[in-house]
Amino acid sequence: MAYCDLCNKTISTSEVQHIPLREMQQAVRHGFNPFKTPGINMASSAGLASAFGISAEESFQEWRQRLLADTTDWGLCGACADAFHKAIKKANITSNITTQVRSQMPTTKPHKVILAVRIMWVLWAVFALGGTVANWKAYSKANIGLSALVPILLVLTLLLLVVRAVSVGRNWARIIYSLFLCFGILSLVADLGRFGQVTAPILAPAIFFAAVCAIIFYLLFHPTSSSWFRGTH
């Protein structure tokens, strides 16, 4: 045997409908009042209270305080549970609850990510142009022909897919792209090592590339961007 937490009716344990405490509290914060909800009979609490000269409003306020300080889920009889669900549906409380949960995550793409993706496209174009020209020169000398461009085209296509995935918020793409950049910086350092003498015309593009990488890292891993990436995927 159990009691309904709203109307106090005696019900069997199997009849009890459990309402999470959080849901009850949210409903009450959004204006749910069982004393004024059709289908919920609060006479046993209101009747007793009015015998002591306590008004319905005072009973509700007292009940509200008790609910907000409560620590356990609520058990209602079938009739009260139905009335409760109908009331929160009517007052649009359920959608309010979902909106609140959703609004804690940024749903629109942060400006930092938009900017990062733009820089990534420029970098892609520069890489595409430079890579194609360099490979073309090297391989046309060796007389291998058009097939020489296959590896660079493969890498470019892969990069294109990864940048697109970053743009729509895939977290794995953000990590893969960062690994690409790290690899780029490492191979650049290795290249610099091969030149016996590091001169300004060699060093300047390298420093510029490293700076661009640093900016992309900053934009992609800023807390606002990170929570967007985690929120979307």
Ligand SMILES: [Zn+2]
């Ligand atoms: Zn009840």
